[in-house]
Amino acid sequence: MNFYKNRITKIDEYQNLNTKNKRYGLFLCIANICNAKCIYCFANHGDYGKEKGIMPSEIAYKAIDKFMEMTPKDAEAYIIFFGGEPLLAFKEIINTVEYTNKKYLGEKSYQFHIVTNGTLLSRERIDFFMNIILVLQ
Numbered sequence: 001m002n003f004y005k006n007r008i009t010k011i012d013e014y015q016n017l018n019t020k021n022k023r024y025g026l027f028l029c030i031a032n033i034c035n036a037k038c039i040y041c042f043a044n045h046g047d048y049g050k051e052k053g054i055m056p057s058e059i060a061y062k063a064i065d066k067f068m069e070m071t072p073k074d075a076e077a078y079i080i081f082f083g084g085e086p087l088l089a090f091k092e093i094i095n096t097v098e099y100t101n102k103k104y105l106g107e108k109s110y111q112f113h114i115v116t117n118g119t120l121l122s123r124e125r126i127d128f129f130m131n132i133i134l135v136l137q
């Protein structure tokens, strides 16, 4: 038990943390739906047992703003598009990338990642991802 207790950072110690080169991640579950039916799925085929849907861009913008607000200036921010299958929300991904770059490029250090089953990748989409900072997983 003490093992875990010692790893908890008290809120009043948070400001004194050395955050340089530390990574902070936002998993943006942008598509609560999937086009696959993997038998081993951990996410109930994308919806986690909840209502299926695509995250409205306005919600994604709010999540990005909150995440950037909470991420220390000298830390690296990872924005990870997740699902379900996030490429079902390709338009919303474009919106979110454009919003983030417009507001935070040059202000914050961040990069985009995506966790995808790859079935909806196309030349056009790969070209888009090649033009932003993105790591495919």
Ligand code: SF4
Pocket: 034, 035, 036, 037, 038, 040, 041, 042, 043, 044, 045, 046, 083, 084, 085, 117
């Ligand atoms: S691709 Fe991922 S989210 Fe979709 S069914 Fe397979 S494991 Fe589940």
